[in-house]
Amino acid sequence: MVMSTRPLISDQEADVLAGALRRRSLLGASVAAGGIMAMPVGAFAAASAPEAEITVDQARTAPIPIIIPNFGGGLGEKIAEVLTNDLNNTGLFKVMPGSTTSGTPDFATAKSMGAHAQVTGSVSGGGSSVRVEMRLWDVLSHQQIQGTAYTTSAANWRRIAHIVGDVIYERMLGEKGYFDTRIAFISRSGPRGHQRTRLAVMDQDGANARMLTTGKWLTLTPRFSPVKDQIAFMSYANNRPRVYLFDLTSGRQQILGEFEGISFAPRFSPDGRSVVLSVTRNGGSDLYIVDLASGSRRQITSSGAIDTSPCFSPDGSQIVFNSDRGGSPQIYIMPASGGGARRISYGQGTYGSPVWSPRGDLIAFTRIAGGMFSLGVMAPDGTGERIMTQGFTVESPSFCPNGRVLAYCRQSRAGAGGAGFNSTIGMVDITGFNDRVLPTPEAASDPAWSPLNG
Numbered sequence: 001m002v003m004s005t006r007p008l009i010s011d012q013e014a015d016v017l018a019g020a021l022r023r024r025s026l027l028g029a030s031v032a033a034g035g036i037m038a039m040p041v042g043a044f045a046a047a048s049a050p051e052a053e054i055t056v057d058q059a060r061t062a063p064i065p066i067i068i069p070n071f072g073g074g075l076g077e078k079i080a081e082v083l084t085n086d087l088n089n090t091g092l093f094k095v096m097p098g099s100t101t102s103g104t105p106d107f108a109t110a111k112s113m114g115a116h117a118q119v120t121g122s123v124s125g126g127g128s129s130v131r132v133e134m135r136l137w138d139v140l141s142h143q144q145i146q147g148t149a150y151t152t153s154a155a156n157w158r159r160i161a162h163i164v165g166d167v168i169y170e171r172m173l174g175e176k177g178y179f180d181t182r183i184a185f186i187s188r189s190g191p192r193g194h195q196r197t198r199l200a201v202m203d204q205d206g207a208n209a210r211m212l213t214t215g216k217w218l219t220l221t222p223r224f225s226p227v228k229d230q231i232a233f234m235s236y237a238n239n240r241p242r243v244y245l246f247d248l249t250s251g252r253q254q255i256l257g258e259f260e261g262i263s264f265a266p267r268f269s270p271d272g273r274s275v276v277l278s279v280t281r282n283g284g285s286d287l288y289i290v291d292l293a294s295g296s297r298r299q300i301t302s303s304g305a306i307d308t309s310p311c312f313s314p315d316g317s318q319i320v321f322n323s324d325r326g327g328s329p330q331i332y333i334m335p336a337s338g339g340g341a342r343r344i345s346y347g348q349g350t351y352g353s354p355v356w357s358p359r360g361d362l363i364a365f366t367r368i369a370g371g372m373f374s375l376g377v378m379a380p381d382g383t384g385e386r387i388m389t390q391g392f393t394v395e396s397p398s399f400c401p402n403g404r405v406l407a408y409c410r411q412s413r414a415g416a417g418g419a420g421f422n423s424t425i426g427m428v429d430i431t432g433f434n435d436r437v438l439p440t441p442e443a444a445s446d447p448a449w450s451p452l453n454g
């Protein structure tokens with residue numbers, strides 16, 4: 001890999017960003033280093049806690065009633081607010097307020113409110129050493145399900161709220177949550193035909209949005225690394241479209257390989273050691289895999305068509321991609337080592353933007369038919385296709401870490417002179433349930449979900 005001769009941001013700006021954006025180093029680090037330390041806290045009830053028996057499908061039909069109290073003034077109130085929003089935004093929980101308490105709940109009152117679970121909690125200390133204690137209780141059995149105390153800097157209060165939300169999600173539904181994550185995206189501003197695009201990153205709830213590039217050059221398609229604080233993206237820096245790597249720990253960027261043609265549509269391998277991307281060649285484009293340690297590259301398609309939008313399967317053995325080799329853009333799957341590709345999309349219209357679910361059971365896609373965009377999912381063998389949402393433009397799907405929710409870009413039709421155009425990030429459950437818009441500081445597109453704790 002070759003370093004860019006004209007960086008997208010200055011070294012001084014990179015140092016400032018690095019201090020605000022590094023995240024993986026926080027977990028498990030010492031308190032003095034600004035980390036988050038978690039310790040179990042014992043149950044007030046002597047009996048062992050029961051395992052969750054509520055499934056996600058059941059919660060979609062009947063959201064789980066849960067009481068979230070104020071954890072105390074100041075930070076306690078803020079933590080409770082973020083926690084409440086995280087759970088409510090899933091559509092799987094019905095959060096009810098409760099009186100401030102850090103002891104055993106009043107189970108009779110909680111039961112009369114219709115609650116199935118209750119959280120108690122407290123916040124103590126301040127500055128560089130804040131202790132946040134939470135306990136999750138089963139209202140019907142009067143038993144503690146979870147008890148954890150977190151010690152960290154006050155600056156990490158929002159992350160603590162997200163982490164507590166993930167604990168509740170997992171204990172109540174039996175699978176990992178996705179609240180302590182971020183979304184990389186493209187922030188857009190200005191007139192429709194001359195928009196400034198900036199690489200940006202924010203928390204999954206839209207908070208803490210930060211711009212990583214200045215907007216001097218067109219920037220597109222960010223992708224989070226699964227193992228590092230790193231983002232791959234496409235930039236037209238110096239008027240030459242290429243794929244870059246942005247390191248969120250150091251705040252610096254570098255070009256990913258030097259290709260004769262335009263490189264675009266990057267995607268990390270599941271182990272984070274390589275990136276698959278598309279490179280223009282002789283009027284078409286082929287797929288290449290670039291090893292990040294050595295910089296070596298390997299071509300895996302040579303169809304003479306436009307092969308693009310590659311994405312690895314969760315086990316790294318296969319790649320799904322978009323190609324017009326059959327006459328129109330469709331979705332194909334091939335071995336990651338190269339070789340024969342098989343088409344899996346056979347519905348009406350053209351298909352693009354395929355993304356493999358972290359669970360491995362679904363592939364999300366964009367379909368265009370009858371002048372309408374649709375966002376859908378299908379099984380890796382092409383069966384079970386179903387549409388989750390439609391619109392003038394709905395594209396760029398990205399799965400959350402547990403595979404239950406998709407972030408995507410929704411754009412409205414532009415009128416004369418671009419009037420009425422808007423570009424937002426939507427979120428929708430993989431069943432089409434709970435379709436909503438994520439708040440962003442400006443118009444936004446190209447969402448890419450980070451791994452958990454990423």
